[in-house]
Amino acid sequence: MSDDQAETMAEGQDRSLLIVDDDKPFLSRLTRTMESRGFSVRCAESVAEGLEAIAQSPPAFAVIDMRLGDGNGLDVIAELKAKRPDARGVILTGYGNIVTAVTAVKFGAFDYLAKPADADEIYHALMAVQHDKAELPENPMSADRVRWEHIQRVYELCGRNVSETARRLNMHRRTLQRILAKRAPR
Incomplete structure (x- = not known):
């Protein structure tokens, strides 16, 4: 438009x-x-x-x-x-x-x-009148990025509660905090 x-x-x-x-x-x-x-x-x-x-x-x-x-x-x-x-x-x-x-x-x-x-x-x-259909990416996400995205999704679903997210992902709270503090992998 x-x-x-x-x-x-x-x-x-x-x-x-x-x-x-x-x-x-x-x-x-x-x-x-x-x-x-x-x-x-x-x-x-x-x-x-x-x-x-x-x-x-x-x-x-x-x-x-x-x-x-x-x-x-x-x-x-x-x-x-x-x-x-x-x-x-x-x-x-x-x-x-x-x-x-x-x-x-x-x-x-x-x-x-x-x-x-x-x-x-x-x-x-x-x-915008409507959203355009997304194009297929030339470079799809790496496995590390997919893992990071999943952790971020669970973190958001848990209301940004680190302890609850760590429990649900079956990982140590400090490990999760380190992951959350880092930038997203490419």
């Missing part, structure tokens, strides 16, 4: 947008760009500020960083969906993996983008 088609589609729409990110330079750049594209933007730098903004007036659109200084952006997207089910939220994160993408969508995110995402990608994710 072209920018013109997206603009036409959204003309009668509520164009309120909440951006929640603790990276101040990124937040100010994205705010200016989205305002230039016709959005009425409110900013928040923490989970608490994001929840407060939603309580005051739930926006039609949201761009939320997953990892914030005072918590997880998934809490903000879940609250947005509870207050305004038709809202379109996009989760941004520097820790892109399948588990967090699935979790974000389950919490109500419309889309999920790995940082660094530019304003065009974010805009197109917000305005």
